[in-house]
Amino acid sequence: MTVPDDDLRSKQQQLAGDLRALILAEDIAAGARLPSTAELKQRYGVNNMTVTRALAILKAEGLVEGHRGKSVVATGRLPSVLRAALAPPLRVPGNTTSTRLLEVGEGPAPARVAAAFGLAVGDPVLVRSQLALLDGEPAELVWNYYPADLARGTALTESRLLPGGALAALGLSVARAVDHVSVRPATVAEFVMLELPGDVPVLRQFRIAYAEGGRAVEATVMIKSGQRFEIRYDVPLSDENAERRE
Numbered sequence: 001m002t003v004p005d006d007d008l009r010s011k012q013q014q015l016a017g018d019l020r021a022l023i024l025a026e027d028i029a030a031g032a033r034l035p036s037t038a039e040l041k042q043r044y045g046v047n048n049m050t051v052t053r054a055l056a057i058l059k060a061e062g063l064v065e066g067h068r069g070k071s072v073v074a075t076g077r078l079p080s081v082l083r084a085a086l087a088p089p090l091r092v093p094g095n096t097t098s099t100r101l102l103e104v105g106e107g108p109a110p111a112r113v114a115a116a117f118g119l120a121v122g123d124p125v126l127v128r129s130q131l132a133l134l135d136g137e138p139a140e141l142v143w144n145y146y147p148a149d150l151a152r153g154t155a156l157t158e159s160r161l162l163p164g165g166a167l168a169a170l171g172l173s174v175a176r177a178v179d180h181v182s183v184r185p186a187t188v189a190e191f192v193m194l195e196l197p198g199d200v201p202v203l204r205q206f207r208i209a210y211a212e213g214g215r216a217v218e219a220t221v222m223i224k225s226g227q228r229f230e231i232r233y234d235v236p237l238s239d240e241n242a243e244r245r246e
Helices: 011-024 037-044 048-060 111-117 188-193 239-245
Strands: 064-066 072-074 080-083 097-108 124-134 137-147 174-184 202-211 216-225 229-232
Touching (some): 011 048, 137 188
Parallel strands (some): 080 229
Antiparallel strands (some): 064 072, 124 137, 202 216
16 A cells, blocks of 8 residues: 655655654564565655665664665664653663763743743743763753752852752752653754754653742753653553543
8 A cells, every 4th residue: 555645754754754653663673674675665656765765864863774685674772761750860771871061050041941930031040951871872951940049059059960969959859840741853952962863853851840838949951862762651540530531
């Protein structure tokens, strides 16, 4: 059955997108051969060059590899699973992670950060930015924001990584956190810093952390390479949720 043209993307992007979805869903398992060039040409109505370019996109993302004299196979590289409750810095079981501090200083509060802290847009907040690496490769950009009155004169203003985390340095614990998760195209800076392989979207988490008493004490923006991560939510099945499922 021929796959229709979506009339928006190039044929190579469409073909790469379909194969990527099958690989990430493990419908094409690790070590399994992808459909042959002849099969892909017939199904998508494309030529050899389009198939080659589509496979090159997937090779750049580390999802497939070619063996001399053999077909192209899936590498088995799947997104790392992160629990939604897992706080920065990035930690992935079975992988080596490290953190590089990029910048520390006061700056104007972006709109959503200001709203979280009950400030006016542009009011000063402390910003700590860092780059997390997964097995030595750039994996996540993080911006941590703190109310200036809370951070001034504390270890948060120091240009060093803080063992145990920034809030622990303040003697604060998080009572609850709210995540907003979205996907969008990368900015130029994100594309460069994360060394993204082509036109890959980024996964954006905006987290507000609340201390006991309900004050928002930390707002965090986390930008991850879209094809490298998936977020897992463990949702308790309350009576209310059960009713919504019916």
